[in-house]
Amino acid sequence: MSLIMIFYHALSVFTAGLLLWNFIREKEDREKMLLYLLVLLPFILRILWIR
Amino acid sequence: MSRDWKIKTIYLAVVGALTALAAVQFYQHRHYQLPIIAGPGVTKVTNLSDYCESLRGTMADTKVFFLEGKEPGGKVLVMANTHATEIDAILAALIFIENAVVEKGTVIVIPQFNHSASRTTKPGDGYPLFFEIPTAWGSKKFRLGDRGASPLEQWPDPDVYVHYPDRQLLSFLDARNTNRTWPGRPDGPLMERVTYAAMQLLRTEQVDLAIDVHGAETMFPVTNCIVAPEKSMRLATMASLTVKAMEGFENHVEPSPQGFRGLSHREIGDFSETLPFLLEAPFPFLDQPTGPKTIDLLLTGKDSFLLSLARQKKLFVPYDETGWPVSRRVGQHCSVTLEIINQFSRKNVGRAIVISNVPRYAEIVENGVGHYYHDPRQAPKESIYQN
Numbered sequence: 001m002s003l004i005m006i007f008y009h010a011l012s013v014f015t016a017g018l019l020l021w022n023f024i025r026e027k028e029d030r031e032k033m034l035l036y037l038l039v040l041l042p043f044i045l046r047i048l049w050i051r
Numbered sequence: 052m053s054r055d056w057k058i059k060t061i062y063l064a065v066v067g068a069l070t071a072l073a074a075v076q077f078y079q080h081r082h083y084q085l086p087i088i089a090g091p092g093v094t095k096v097t098n099l100s101d102y103c104e105s106l107r108g109t110m111a112d113t114k115v116f117f118l119e120g121k122e123p124g125g126k127v128l129v130m131a132n133t134h135a136t137e138i139d140a141i142l143a144a145l146i147f148i149e150n151a152v153v154e155k156g157t158v159i160v161i162p163q164f165n166h167s168a169s170r171t172t173k174p175g176d177g178y179p180l181f182f183e184i185p186t187a188w189g190s191k192k193f194r195l196g197d198r199g200a201s202p203l204e205q206w207p208d209p210d211v212y213v214h215y216p217d218r219q220l221l222s223f224l225d226a227r228n229t230n231r232t233w234p235g236r237p238d239g240p241l242m243e244r245v246t247y248a249a250m251q252l253l254r255t256e257q258v259d260l261a262i263d264v265h266g267a268e269t270m271f272p273v274t275n276c277i278v279a280p281e282k283s284m285r286l287a288t289m290a291s292l293t294v295k296a297m298e299g300f301e302n303h304v305e306p307s308p309q310g311f312r313g314l315s316h317r318e319i320g321d322f323s324e325t326l327p328f329l330l331e332a333p334f335p336f337l338d339q340p341t342g343p344k345t346i347d348l349l350l351t352g353k354d355s356f357l358l359s360l361a362r363q364k365k366l367f368v369p370y371d372e373t374g375w376p377v378s379r380r381v382g383q384h385c386s387v388t389l390e391i392i393n394q395f396s397r398k399n400v401g402r403a404i405v406i407s408n409v410p411r412y413a414e415i416v417e418n419g420v421g422h423y424y425h426d427p428r429q430a431p432k433e434s435i436y437q438n
């Protein structure tokens with residue numbers, strides 16, 4: 001795997017972490033809670049090397 | 052448990068279930084192995100990485116089937132699944148691999164040229180993951196792929212794809228499109244390595260003809276045709292006229308544009324001695340204004356929106372209630388491929404390629420595509436290749 005691919009996958013892990021952290025911190029807005037998780041879905045598939 | 056965590060738990064459960072469902076389906080698609088049965092004409096099976104070491108061990112490596120005749124002669128390379136959405140190509144290639152007997156010369160078939168593309172799907176268009184071709188012994192299951200390679204193999208896409216060696220600026224998507232990355236280079240992005248390996252195959256094996264099999268939208272002018280550069284034009288024209296006269300279907304000739312780089316029908320001709328051809332059969336599934344992208348549309352080519360457009364003369368091919376069934380499309384590919392080989396052999400007796408046991412258009416329309424595939428359960432294990 002090329003260095004740039006490793007870097008982009010590391011970016012995916014970082015972005016997924018940010019989304020999860022925002023989901024945990026959100027207390028009021030239910031819509032935002034759901035949106036954080038839905039946006040997280042493709043990142044999970046990419047990190048797991050599935051899609 | 053606080054109230055917000057009760058809601059969060061419900062959300063996590065729902066999205067987690069959706070993620071698991073998607074993950075299982077995509078995983079099964081990416082790892083499904085298509086059994087390809089080497090027929091009586093197959094004499095050896097190699098890997099494309101044998102021609103470019105940097106491909107070895109990657110998902111872009113793919114099987115190469117050699118069908119060598121007893122007598123020496125010319126050589127032809129048939130490539131399918133350059134675009135893994137255009138299913139007629141692999142269906143025709145498998146008919147050659149499973150049935151062809153070569154009397155003279157060599158036929159080389161790469162059934163899944165963009166192997167990585169066959170293991171991903173087009174995002175956003177609701178494409179089916181698999182399709183099945185009915186046969187006398189059940190059905191043969193295929194992966195439906197994407198036009199370009201999977202981002203799992205080549206990522207990220209550039210802002211603009213700079214073609215090598217001409218430096219022409221192409222769409223960013225074309226960095227993963229193996230019909231834009233010719234002639235390739237051994238140390239370039241993965242898809243350039245795929246096309247470089249094919250160029251090396253053509254040069255080292257001294258291949259006379261290269262036939263790249265595709266499908267195209269009915270609303271796209273370059274459809275139902277043979278695309279050929281100047282050096283292949285005479286053979287393409289003869290093949291086109293012959294299939295029209297002898298088999299009754301249209302397949303006109305389109306010139307390969309000199310200024311549009313990266314295409315197989317341009318770069319193979321410019322960077323090797325081989326005569327390239329690109330075959331297009333009408334493929335309604337790819338048209339944009341259709342109903343849902345179902346397996347039925349994929350196999351029958353029937354769509355009411357396209358029928359309406361045909362009545363308004365907006366399509367580039369004849370279209371009626373019968374659609375464009377897979378048997379017609381695959382039949383055309385087999386006949387045109389055989390006819391190009393036949394015309395070449397007539398003009399180059401010393402390099403002739405003689406093939407038998409490959410059905411032509413009328414037979415495939417009558418019997419169906421599945422008639423020519425063999426049951427993997429009945430085939431000797433050593434003749435089955437998973438790809």
